[in-house]
Amino acid sequence: MGERVAIVGAGQTLHRSRRLDVSAPELIDEAVQAALTDAGMGPDGIDAIVVGNMEHFEGIHLSDLWAVEGTGGVGKPQLKIATGGTTGSSLSQAAYYLVASGAFRTVLAVGWERLSDSEGETTTGIVTAFDPIYERPTLAGAVSGLAIMACQYQSKYGTRPEDAAEVVIQARENALRNPHAHLRKPVTTAEVLASPMLSTPMRYLDMCPTSDGAAAVLFTSRPGDRSAAWVRGVSGAHNHVYLGDVAEGAASFLNTLTIAAERAYKQAGVTSPREQFDVVEMYEPCTWAALEWAESLGLCAKGQAARLWGEGTTRLDGDLPVNPSGGVLCTNPIGATGLVRVAEGSLQVRGRAGERQVDGARLALTTGFGGSFWSEVMILGRDA
């Protein structure tokens, strides 16, 4: 695996539906400065930068050009990475590889998005990510793609809408403890079930929001005496192009998450994820995805995720807290979203997660989701 790599700094903006008080570079700057402060490091300590967003949302396709005034990248190697929903987790993987290779000592990863710049057109941005010949003319946007997955899951296991609602109820409770989170208002089962039906079985409150925000994370091979979260496992798995290929065999829409997780678990020596992980920061774009993908990750048996949430295992004070930050269901600046998972996982194992800290967290699982159901996984530990 090359050089051992640690995260020594993590910073986030205040994520909101509209950050009209800042330009894109100012938004990025807010996260970068927070990461540097957290690490007790100046910008001179950064040797290279990876930065990314999902360009359609801001309508600028050389976004790394803009971003440089926030990243501090002038005169430094800086690469843009754009992999859709996984942009943030891809940034973390790229920063890890650049440091692990020995090519750079310290690399800054920055993910950002201003979804309010093209407000109301999020689905347009997502539809243009898909194949124009076969899928774009018949695609119904991000919600319906996830809804087709949820419908399959529900019909297979008989999972009730109330079970899915429990996921967002717990996420919103957690977000109350996270000052960075976008949606900080508790919801009840009745409110979730009464929210508008977007696409069967997905209701408005089952879906993540769209947010403006940025995240920055510092990866280094020389943490010195800084508080460190060590990268213990890294893997990604890409997928076929069309939803109809993804569903072939139809065991699960996100078998890439199982593939990526199994590789990362092996690297980290994880044989029973449910017992060994202290905290999970999962990329769950909707409640139904959290249920199905907890199973893909091996956190419980197939069809048992509703119990995992229903019995409170996933709560902040449960045996295996999932998304103490409130997760994607409460905060979703798309190009930053995957990196927020890594930032939050690193804060947990460094004991710096404030009011959302999981007591004694030593091993964290973080995931990213994007594209045609592809996946990335990063495992972070207090111990190298």
Add this chain to the structure above:
Amino acid sequence: MDIPDVEPVAVEGRIRIPYRWPAGKAGGRFLAALRDESRLLGQRCPKCARVAVPPRPRCLSCGAVADEWVPVGPEGELVSWTVARGGPAPVAWGLVRLDGADTGVLHRLLDVAPEALKSGMRMRAVLDGRRTGQITDIAGFAPAGGATCNR
């Protein structure tokens, strides 16, 4: 921590770009058969026998160039579905695995009440009466039993 008050100055704009996307060698064959002969073709891998719809440059399973064409459908099985309710009227979408194919096609579901949709139900392709050589020459999929071409 809170967001400070800032003078809310922003610039508005719009980007309009026309594009043209070629369907390619395999896609051209598939779409021409649909347009000119009302036929649905699958692309069969000579090595592993996997049948793909729509076609692609190489077999997804083994990487061989798949240049055998076999008829698929017009009936198939509904793998999963949803009913989107954002627009003026509910619209049903689903994944249909055509008979003879290994992969599914994402498309609109027609002539069926949302309550009647069920994973595993039999569907048939409904072709559009007006052909343009695009995937929308398939207007959608309706419950099996009716006419294949009625629009």
